[in-house]
Amino acid sequence: MMSDGFSHSNAFAAVADEIARSAPKGVLLDLDDTLYAYGPCHAAGLRRCHERFTAAGGTLSHESFCDHYGAARERVKETTRGQAASHSRLLYFQRLLEGLGGRTDIGLTLELETAYWGGFICAIELRPGAREFLETLRRLGIHTAIVTDLTARIQLEKLDRMGLAKLVDFVVSSEEAGADKPAPAIFLLALQKLGMKPDEVVLIGDDADRDGRGGTDLGIRTVIIDK
Ligand SMILES: [Mg+2]
Structure with missing residues (x-):
């Protein structure tokens, strides 16, 4: 300080x-x-992601979507800790969707990453x-x-x-x-x-x-x- x-x-x-x-x-x-301030931007990114997820037919509530995101994030960090990839939203969304659908959803993974950073960047001040x-x-x-x-x-x-x-x-x-x-x-x-x-x-x-x-x-x- x-x-x-x-x-x-x-x-x-x-x-x-x-x-x-x-x-x-x-x-x-x-x-x-x-x-x-990171927090409001991250929240805006996740909100836009959940909207895209819902539009694609996803049925999770926003709260549940965020819980799945947090769990996927932890799984990605298990193999990437200490590297830049440990922060990769692309990997988080890939894991999140794999957990829900049992396979890699390539199209929606890419869309969620784009939606997240789009929402994030729009909120940055x-x-x-x-x-x-x-x-x-x-x-x-x-x-x-x-x-x-x-x-x-x-x-x-x-x-x-x-x-x-x-x-x-x-x-x-x-x-x-x-x-x-x-x-x-x-x-x-x-x-x-x-x-x-x-x-x-x-x-x-x-x-x-x-x-x-x-x-x-x-x-x-x-x-x-x-x-
Ligand atoms: Mg910092």
């Missing part, structure tokens, strides 16, 4: 003050639940102060790398949707690095892309383990934002 002691209107204003003071060469920045924070970094000449678990395709789409495409220098996904946070590979790849050392950057994220431990284990100064 940021220490108190200076006034701020949002979490990013506080971080920007701190960055301006410590003047790092670069900032590593988490995406999900740092730059936007930048956190207050996030854009101003990135603009401040630009103004200060501080380079940025987004460091994010999940596959590159959807993470790039989220950043594009939020209008941040021109405000970040690099994106590093766990798909590209080969492992989710807090494994060091993703942070090391970001440092390599930036051409910087651990003590030249600050890492900002929302998760004390994935971001906090991942960064500090490498000697990176880490700030966990107050959501």
Whole structure:
């Protein structure tokens, strides 16, 4: 958490003050639940999925559909934990439908994945102060790398949707690095892309383990934002 002691209107204003003071060469920045609130987007994605599922003849209530989703998610994670694929909605929906129908429903699996991310992306909203924070970094000449678990395709789409495409220098996904946070590979790849050392950057994220431990284990100064 940021220490108190200076006034701020949002979490990013506080971080920007701190960055301006410590003047790092670069900032590593988490995406999900740092730059936007994940929960409402996920809920919107699942709602749109359930609508598509129902239109295709599915008879589960929304609550039951979400329960099946959660169970399928856990089964996928049993074989993919620590990899970007462990977050794959495509695999979750494939497993969910296999559990219901006893076979891989290729067409509906693809449709549910499209519906989920469509609903998710439509609901995405930048956190207050996030854009101003990135603009401040630009103004200060501080380079940025987004460091994010999940596959590159959807993470790039989220950043594009939020209008941040021109405000970040690099994106590093766990798909590209080969492992989710807090494994060091993703942070090391970001440092390599930036051409910087651990003590030249600050890492900002929302998760004390994935971001906090991942960064500090490498000697990176880490700030966990107050959501
Ligand atoms: Mg996060």
